[in-house]
Amino acid sequence: MLEVAGLSAWYGEARVLDDVDLRVAPGEVVTLVGRNGAGKTTLLRSVMGLHRQVRGTVTWAGQDLGKMSADRRAKSGIGWVPDDRGIYATLSVQENLLLPPVTSKADAWSLEQVYEQFPVLHERRDFPGTKLSGGEQQMLAIARVLRTGSRLLLLDEPSEGLAPVIVQQIGDIIRQIKDQGISVLLVEQNVKFASTVADRHYLLAQGRVVESLDNDSFQSRTSELLEYLGM
Numbered sequence: 581m582l583e584v585a586g587l588s589a590w591y592g593e594a595r596v597l598d599d600v601d602l603r604v605a606p607g608e609v610v611t612l613v614g615r616n617g618a619g620k621t622t623l624l625r626s627v628m629g630l631h632r633q634v635r636g637t638v639t640w641a642g643q644d645l646g647k648m649s650a651d652r653r654a655k656s657g658i659g660w661v662p663d664d665r666g667i668y669a670t671l672s673v674q675e676n677l678l679l680p681p682v683t684s685k686a687d688a689w690s691l692e693q694v695y696e697q698f699p700v701l702h703e704r705r706d707f708p709g710t711k712l713s714g715g716e717q718q719m720l721a722i723a724r725v726l727r728t729g730s731r732l733l734l735l736d737e738p739s740e741g742l743a744p745v746i747v748q749q750i751g752d753i754i755r756q757i758k759d760q761g762i763s764v765l766l767v768e769q770n771v772k773f774a775s776t777v778a779d780r781h782y783l784l785a786q787g788r789v790v791e792s793l794d795n796d797s798f799q800s801r802t803s804e805l806l807e808y809l810g811m
């Protein structure tokens with residue numbers, strides 16, 4: 581379980597998150613929805629320990645993460661997939677997958693498991709990162725954190741710039757991950773996509789959570805909510 585309580589964040593004097601509370605249960609997919617600049621990426625980065633000018637608490641698997649470094653948070657099972665995907669362009673797919681340090685964690689996916697769940701990565705295993713499509717890069721970025729045994733994935737706009745058919749594939753992967761009891765906290769501007777994968781949603785405006793709602797309520801009120809958020 582991830583629990584964020586009273587989280588505020590600043591860049592210098594500018595406060596960009598204001599007293600945010602949220603939870604993600606095991607196997608739950610939760611989205612952060614809001615217009616550009618609402619603070620979504622900063623929230624993910626704060627959970628990962630990459631943004632340090634914060635106040636409030638982040639508790640993961642019963643442990644208050646306090647001032648723990650991003651590296652130690654990763655070792656405790658939190659996986660970060662940035663919006664630029666962070667693929668090493670000159671390395672092959674397989675080399676990218678072999679980069680995370682070998683871990684004995686039971687949750688860490690083996691190369692065989694990755695290739696079984698992501699057949700396209702097996703087909704492309706000798707391709708350099710530069711030759712992958714956006715969707716393949718996204719799959720590789722997700723697979724790479726699963727290799728480290730992550731039990732919580734922080735995904736920043738996984739559908740961005742992808743063709744609808746590829747977005748559907750990313751949705752399938754998120755559902756498979758969920759079925760394995762892994763939690764996902766997902767920033768998403770594509771609300772149609774968000775409503776096909778998520779259990780719950782937090783709506784963020786100017787750094788504050790303005791609504792928290794389950795997927796059924798989100799689907800029945802989508803246009804009203806988007807108008808309210810100015811999206």
Ligand SMILES: Nc1ncnc2c1ncn2[C@@H]1O[C@H](COP(=O)(O)OP(=O)(O)OP(=O)(O)O)[C@@H](O)[C@H]1O
Nearest residue numbers: 591594596614615616617618619620621622623767
């Ligand atoms: N490095 C930075 N220095 C100063 N201000 C920043 C920095 N990064 C983000 N901000 C500001 O913090 C606020 C929140 O940005 P953030 O990127 O978290 O929003 P977002 O909801 O993820 O939007 P987007 O989808 O555009 O990234 C915005 O006002 C943004 O201009």
